[in-house]
Amino acid sequence: MAVFTEVSFDEAAAFLSALDLGQLQNIKGAAGGIENTNYFVDTDQGQYVLTLFERLTFEQLPFYLHLMKHLAGCGIPVPNPAAGKNGDILHKLKDKPAAVVNKLRGHSELAPTxxxxxxxxxxxxxxxxxxxxxxxxxxxxxxxxxxxxxxxVVLQHTTAEQGKLLLGELAYQNHIAESSAYKTLPRGPIHADLFRDNVMFEDGRLTGFFDFYFAGYDTFLFDIGVCLNDWCVDLPTGRHDAGRADAFLAAYQSVRKLTAAERTLLPAALRAGALRFWISRLWDFHLPREATVLQAHDPGHFERVLRERLAHPVRMTA
Structure with missing residues (x-):
C-alpha cells in the first residue's frame, strides 16, 4: 500500500457518506505496498480500507472486485467491496477508479510458525x-x-552475472510453459501475491486474505509456489524451511490433492515465483513512481531465493 493521490478528510467523508458507510471519524494513509493509493478510514459504522487504483483500469477492475464478492459469498474470509445505491462496487474518486472494503480483523504474522x-x-x-x-x-x-x-527493461540495472541468471531462468520458464505437463495443470482464479503481509490472524486463527489486485486466471501451482517462497523461507538467506513447507502442503492437500503434474513441476513453480518477484522488484526499485508514502522492496531478496531454488530443488515427499 502507498499514497500516490492525496484525498482530504472532506473528500473522503463525502465519498463514504454517499455509500451509506457512515460519518467519517478518522483517515490515515497506509504505508507498505507500491501499487495503489490506500487509506484506512474509520466511520461510526465500522473500519474500512479506501483504495484508489493507480495502474489498474475501469475495464480491468471488475474481475478483482467481483472475485472478492464471489469468494466472500462462498465463505472465504476476504474483504467484501461496498456497493453504492445502484449496486455498483467500482466507484470513482479524484477521477480515478476506487473501491471501499471492510477492514479485516487481526494482524499479519511476519514470523510465521x-x-x-x-x-x-x-x-x-x-x-x-x-x-x-x-x-x-x-x-x-x-x-x-x-x-x-x-x-x-530491468536488465540494464543488473550486473552481467545477474543478467545471465535472469535470462537463463526466463528461457527455462518459457520452455516449461510449452511442456505437455504444464498444459495439464489445474487452473482458476489465483491470488498471485499471498505474502505474509496479505494475511491476517487473530489469537492464532486465520481471519482473512486481502489485497487481491494481482489476482488472475493462472495455475494453482503458481499460487502455491508464491506462498512457499514467502511463508516457508528464511528471510535473510532465502533458504527453504522444510518444516513450515511440509505443514503448508499437508494442509493444502487435506482440502485439494495435488495432481501428479503439480508434484513434478513444483520445483519449476518455485523458481517461477522467485523470478516473477525478482523482476517486479527490480522494476519497482529502479523505476519508481513518486508517492507520499512508499516503501520499495529489496530486489536482492528474490534473487537469493531463486539461487536457493536452483541450488536446492524442493521435491515433494508426501
Missing part, C-alpha cells in the same frame, strides 16, 4: 476450489508475457 503456514495452506486450497465456478476470466497480468516484456 508451521501452524500459521498450515492455516494459509488450508485456506488457499479452499479459495482455489471456491473460485472454480467464478464466471469471469482475466489472465494473470504479471505472468509470463509480462516477465518477457519487462526483463529487457
Amino acid at each position: 508451521a501452524d500459521h503456514c498450515a492455516g494459509v495452506g488450508e485456506m488457499l486450497a479452499r479459495m482455489h476450489l471456491a473460485g472454480l465456478d467464478y464466471p469471469h476470466h482475466q489472465p494473470n497480468l504479471r505472468g509470463l508475457p509480462w516477465w518477457n516484456s519487462t526483463a529487457p
Whole structure:
C-alpha cells in the first residue's frame, strides 16, 4: 500500500457518506505496498480500507472486485467491496477508479510458525476450489508475457552475472510453459501475491486474505509456489524451511490433492515465483513512481531465493 493521490478528510467523508458507510471519524494513509493509493478510514459504522487504483483500469477492475464478492459469498474470509445505491462496487474518486472494503480483523504474522503456514495452506486450497465456478476470466497480468516484456527493461540495472541468471531462468520458464505437463495443470482464479503481509490472524486463527489486485486466471501451482517462497523461507538467506513447507502442503492437500503434474513441476513453480518477484522488484526499485508514502522492496531478496531454488530443488515427499 502507498499514497500516490492525496484525498482530504472532506473528500473522503463525502465519498463514504454517499455509500451509506457512515460519518467519517478518522483517515490515515497506509504505508507498505507500491501499487495503489490506500487509506484506512474509520466511520461510526465500522473500519474500512479506501483504495484508489493507480495502474489498474475501469475495464480491468471488475474481475478483482467481483472475485472478492464471489469468494466472500462462498465463505472465504476476504474483504467484501461496498456497493453504492445502484449496486455498483467500482466507484470513482479524484477521477480515478476506487473501491471501499471492510477492514479485516487481526494482524499479519511476519514470523510465521508451521501452524500459521498450515492455516494459509488450508485456506488457499479452499479459495482455489471456491473460485472454480467464478464466471469471469482475466489472465494473470504479471505472468509470463509480462516477465518477457519487462526483463529487457530491468536488465540494464543488473550486473552481467545477474543478467545471465535472469535470462537463463526466463528461457527455462518459457520452455516449461510449452511442456505437455504444464498444459495439464489445474487452473482458476489465483491470488498471485499471498505474502505474509496479505494475511491476517487473530489469537492464532486465520481471519482473512486481502489485497487481491494481482489476482488472475493462472495455475494453482503458481499460487502455491508464491506462498512457499514467502511463508516457508528464511528471510535473510532465502533458504527453504522444510518444516513450515511440509505443514503448508499437508494442509493444502487435506482440502485439494495435488495432481501428479503439480508434484513434478513444483520445483519449476518455485523458481517461477522467485523470478516473477525478482523482476517486479527490480522494476519497482529502479523505476519508481513518486508517492507520499512508499516503501520499495529489496530486489536482492528474490534473487537469493531463486539461487536457493536452483541450488536446492524442493521435491515433494508426501
